Amino acid sequence: MKSFGYIPNTASDRDKMMRSLGISSMEELFTDIPESVRLKKDLQLPPAWSEMELTRNFSKMAARNVNLEEYISFLGAGAYQHYIPAVVDALISRSEFYTAYTPYQPEISQGVLQAIFEYQTMFCELTGMDVANASMYDGASALAEAGIMACAATRRSKLLVSRAVHPEYRQVLRTYAYGQQIEVEEIKIANGLTDLADLEAKLTDNVAGVLVQYPNFFGSIEDIRTISELAHRQKALFVTAVNPIALGVLEAPGRFGADIVVAEGQPLGNPVAFGGPYLGMLATTKELVRRIPGRVVGQTKDLDGRRAFVLTLQAREQHIRREKASSNICSNQALNALAATIYLSYLGKKGLQQVAELNLQKAHYAQSKLVGVKGIEPIFNVPFFNEFAVKLPGNPDETNRKLLEAGIVGGYSLERSYPEYENGMLLAVTELRTKEEIDLLAERLEAIL
Numbered sequence: 001m002k003s004f005g006y007i008p009n010t011a012s013d014r015d016k017m018m019r020s021l022g023i024s025s026m027e028e029l030f031t032d033i034p035e036s037v038r039l040k041k042d043l044q045l046p047p048a049w050s051e052m053e054l055t056r057n058f059s060k061m062a063a064r065n066v067n068l069e070e071y072i073s074f075l076g077a078g079a080y081q082h083y084i085p086a087v088v089d090a091l092i093s094r095s096e097f098y099t100a101y102t103p104y105q106p107e108i109s110q111g112v113l114q115a116i117f118e119y120q121t122m123f124c125e126l127t128g129m130d131v132a133n134a135s136m137y138d139g140a141s142a143l144a145e146a147g148i149m150a151c152a153a154t155r156r157s158k159l160l161v162s163r164a165v166h167p168e169y170r171q172v173l174r175t176y177a178y179g180q181q182i183e184v185e186e187i188k189i190a191n192g193l194t195d196l197a198d199l200e201a202k203l204t205d206n207v208a209g210v211l212v213q214y215p216n217f218f219g220s221i222e223d224i225r226t227i228s229e230l231a232h233r234q235k236a237l238f239v240t241a242v243n244p245i246a247l248g249v250l251e252a253p254g255r256f257g258a259d260i261v262v263a264e265g266q267p268l269g270n271p272v273a274f275g276g277p278y279l280g281m282l283a284t285t286k287e288l289v290r291r292i293p294g295r296v297v298g299q300t301k302d303l304d305g306r307r308a309f310v311l312t313l314q315a316r317e318q319h320i321r322r323e324k325a326s327s328n329i330c331s332n333q334a335l336n337a338l339a340a341t342i343y344l345s346y347l348g349k350k351g352l353q354q355v356a357e358l359n360l361q362k363a364h365y366a367q368s369k370l371v372g373v374k375g376i377e378p379i380f381n382v383p384f385f386n387e388f389a390v391k392l393p394g395n396p397d398e399t400n401r402k403l404l405e406a407g408i409v410g411g412y413s414l415e416r417s418y419p420e421y422e423n424g425m426l427l428a429v430t431e432l433r434t435k436e437e438i439d440l441l442a443e444r445l446e447a448i449l
Contacts, residue, residue: 375393
């Protein structure tokens with residue numbers, strides 16, 4: 001019987017343990033288990049690898065993935081390749097920070113608590129909101145939590161979400177809503193933006209919140225001032241998911257009366273990393289602070305009058321007893337939030353503005369180059385940030401396969417989530433893309449199409 005195969009004990013180690021237990025074989029450990037339910041054979045597993053073999057084989061497996069350090073990527077759709085300054089990894093790798101565990105014990109966690117407090121402060125400054133929490137799983141779950149907050153605050157049970165919101169965010173929202181008996185209705189799209197006429201028609205007095213994205217899934221910049229006014233006219237809350245990099249050039253949603261602002265924090269110093277881990281960001285107004293999910297770090301003074309930091313506003317039971325919890329969020333993405341904090345601190349206000357401006361300018365240059373290729377045309381004619389949609393004369397998946405052969409990761413095929421945009425491709429351009437790379441994409445597409 002090949003037990004303990006994954007534990008580095010020698011045969012003599014196992015013999016010594018069995019002698020201490022007063023048994024002569026491994027089988028004697030299982031005498032209380034009925035014979036009829038015992039497996040009585042080895043598991044069908046391949047032979048164990050040594051450390052050298054493991055490293056060699058895993059390296060071969062990893063090499064099958066497309067590496068964004070070696071390929072030119074124009075894929076966004078919710079996860080974006082930005083430059084990450086070396087200081088970010090250098091600091092988050094320090095042993096004092098290298099954990100995602102919630103710092104319940106303030107007497108030994110002042111450093112982590114202060115870092116989270118600074119993170120909350122920065123996100124509030126970025127969004128124009130009053131208070132932020134200590135991060136959540138990702139942007140999708142943050143939006144879903146915001147929807148539940150809106151229902152609890154208004155005592156209504158219906159949410160309107162724009163169809164221009166990320167399709168995966170909408171799926172997660174529906175999953176959360178199902179368990180809470182919350183109705184979710186989608187608002188139509190008009191020219192790549194939320195259809196304001198459809199929104200106004202669906203805004204009844206039983207709607208708890210209106211959820212949009214800014215910029216939206218297509219990169220288009222929504223008229224959030226008008227959407228906010230329409231929502232508040234019916235006493236519904238206005239919730240918006242933002243791209244935090246875009247807020248370097250776009251007006252903060254708090255200036256337009258947003259009640260809850262959420263974001264995916266991945267663009268802020270966190271790598272694409274094949275899809276995670278990421279962090280969900282959420283900020284709200286003082287009026288809604290008691291309904292905020294997850295952790296909140298507050299500033300206080302200790303017995304000696306020194307500046308100190310603690311978890312505040314919520315009892316620990318909120319996080320560990322399901323029957324008392326107001327939220328599904330039971331952990332925070334502290335390490336990812338720390339990366340975002342260091343990234344924002346390192347760039348500063350001017351640096352973030354410059355990164356956002358580069359994203360904006362390069363994306364518009366890329367669109368102008370691509371629509372100059374015969375057969376490619378823009379799907380929408382509205383202002384956009386670092387992402388835009390075009391229609392190809394051929395199948396996007398086949399086009400992407402040919403681009404990959406040329407060392408280019410192409411865009412997102414819109415037909416996966418929006419069947420009406422046949423042969424549509426969503427492309428993202430960040431500050432990392434050079435003029436030469438954008439020109440190369442246009443050349444390759446012209447040759448392929």
